[in-house]
Amino acid sequence: MAKPTPLSGFPELLPAQRYVEQQVVATLARTFELHGFANVETRAVEPLDQLLRKGDTSKEVYVLRRLQEEDTARDKGIGLHFDLTVPFARYVLENAGKLEFPFRRYQIQKVWRGERPQEGRFREFTQADIDIVGRDTLPFHHDVEIARVMLEALSRLTFLPGFRLQVNNRKLIQGFYAGLGITAEGIDEVMRLVDKLDKLPPEKVRELLLDEAGITGEQADKALALATIRTTDDSFVAQVRALGVESDLLDEGLDELATLVRACAPLATERTRIEADLSIARGLDYYTGTVFETRLDGYESLGSICSGGRYDALASDGRTTYPGVGISLGLSRLLVTLIQRGVLTSDRSVPSVVLVAVTDEGTRAAADAVATALRGNGIPCEVAPSAAKFGKQIRHAERRGIPYVWFTQADGSGEVKDIRSGHQVAADPATWQPPTQDLRPQVVTTEDSNTEGNPS
Template sequence: MASKVTPISGFQEWLPRERIAEQYVLDTIREVFELHGFASVSTRAVEPVERLSDQGEDADKEIYAVSRLAGGDDEARLGLHFDLTVPFARYVLENSGKLTFPFRRYQIQPAWRGERPQRGRYREFIQADVDIIDAAELPGHYEAELLLVIADVFGRLPVGAYQVHVNNRKICEGFYRAIGIEDVIGTLRIVDKLDKIGEDGVASLLLAAGCSQEQADRCLALARIRTSDTSFVQQVRALGVSHPVLEEGLTHLASVMETAAEHAPGVAVADLRIARGLDYYTGTVYETMLERDPGYGSVCSGGRYDALASDGKRTYPGVGISIGVSRLLGLLIGEEGLTASRETPAAVLVAVNDEETRSDSIRIAAALRSRGVPTLVAPKAAKFGKQIQFADRRGIPYVWFPGAGERGGDAVKDIRSGDQVDADAASWTPPAADLHATLVTPGSSD
């Protein structure tokens, strides 16, 4: 295999230290999801193409089709999933008789979209999702609860300040209907472009879609409302529009904001221009911006959907959020240099005195591992200076010298300080801070 090796645009891979930082983030997310009682689900990478292409947002253009290279398939056409919500909805339908509802699941897997790679957007990316799905009816308090889950996750990650922007599609839907706009989804899609094309751009598109100037102005007036408490309700009322669906949306969003204020103060912003691109959302929608770089886009998004999972007889409404792990790490690791304190899990390198006594070193390593200490045996019985250098290059803090202690015992050296002490592999343990690689945030290393 001597062909040329080049990266593939949009498919990100990390070096070992960066990967340890990624694992730290993935492990933290999983830990919090499990603390909140979400059960893990892992779905296959492929779905029938017709299930994927049914989800709006020009989904077709982004789908990667999968087929056997040699041909001869008589099967359904398959595609790689572009998110984890669509496969989860299918999983719920397929296993509905075997699941206990309300069903809380988390899912951390890659997804794929064939779109043009750009900053924060990849063709292969890891998502970390939680969803709560119920049979027939889903209590509204789950829409507030997910916000608290996000707050718990982000509070444990090195992301700095962030805010979850929350809206309720019913506010937009009721408002649009009240002012005479019929095409709610089409209007939401246009308003969703505010960040990219600005108010003038959105106004033009709304006019082109058949809105009057007054309708367009009122859509923009609604989208301008953003409050860190429940005062958005008064601001909407001041626009002089009323509709039962609008009222329902205001009540729900106010309730979400109140729960957030009580249990995760400072995290949520009611932001009435948040629309989300996907068609299936029907209630609360979320987007999460990092204060250090709001223009980077949302790193955690989701919302409530009422009809995504339906088999024609029963419908399973749900609410979910998805952390864009690859997008988040593209910033933290890729741009800012978040990394790990060493490039291997090993805390100890056991030196080899000579190849004839390699067995002794293997036994020492096994003893340390049996008590949870990640340990390597040196590759060669080289001079000790070389063996220490081997550890140093990888960031391994300790080198173990068989037989170098007093009375024939062993000794272990902290190669950072040079301190060497007698040690017994049956009992010695490194300090907790050295046992596993730790996160190194840029600028914190000295």
């Protein structure tokens, strides 16, 4: 077999890199569980008719077919899920009788999209989602909860650059447009065009608003003015009021967003900030209230790495409707980019804290016994694969980042050497403990010379 080459869009990590991802997953899971979220995994496949209900994603779906099977009719087939929301909504409907509502779950799984690969966009990638779903109703305080839980989770990822969680509310936008006198049909079109502000200059968007949405220059100016408002506290309320637009839905949206920002403000740190950003609309997604996006400091071109919001109908079986609020962290988009740029890795390619040296093959059993004693105290370790010269065994540890090598003397006593310092002491495998910071590999960060936000 010739040396295989990577498949574009299907990133894989080396062991030291994978350890970073494992640490992030463990931190997220731990935070979500502290907040009472139960873990769920759904199958990787869904019926195609479910996957294709949102028209604009159809091009991205991977369809499955058994090799020996006749080509499946399109509506009967199955495909790989492209997010965790569609399968979760299906899971809720399928198991509604066995779940307790409001139902809080987290889900960390791979998803697949047949998109053209580019930086931060993969064909296989991992998402970490939290959602809370109610039966018939779901109080607004759960919107606040979702934002707080994700802020807390992000703030625990201390080896990552800072985050900016941007929040807005569809009721605020829609109520504002309605207050401007824009028709119900026009509102979606205006929202779609204003959403282009991150790609087009304001004058161009204004032109489109007049030409394509058919609104007046005054309406367009106010819509654009709304989208420039950005505050880290609830002072956006006064700025919106100053635009002189009124509607009940706008009041409701302002009230919800102000509540959310005030409740999250105490969690904000220099690294993890929250801001009301009234330009955020989440494009074509069917959110009905709160919307979230998140930017990674210095990596703004990656787009939002953590998005979500409130759906009034996450799922419905015709009789019962299940409203939900959730947020989805793009784990691969966040990590793989930083790992591939060499910004993030870990200091060991193995979990081992200790390499137990082997003096000769006849005493391998003694080395195994030392390792067993260390493991009994929770210390990951491995026994040298061969009774090579000690210098070679030490290099074996060094190349893997293993910090300690254990030597057993002829009289059965032990010595342990910290190969970073060269310091060697007598030690008993039944009681020896390494310093806590050596028990697990450490995540290592290096400066990224290409960071967009930090021109040198």
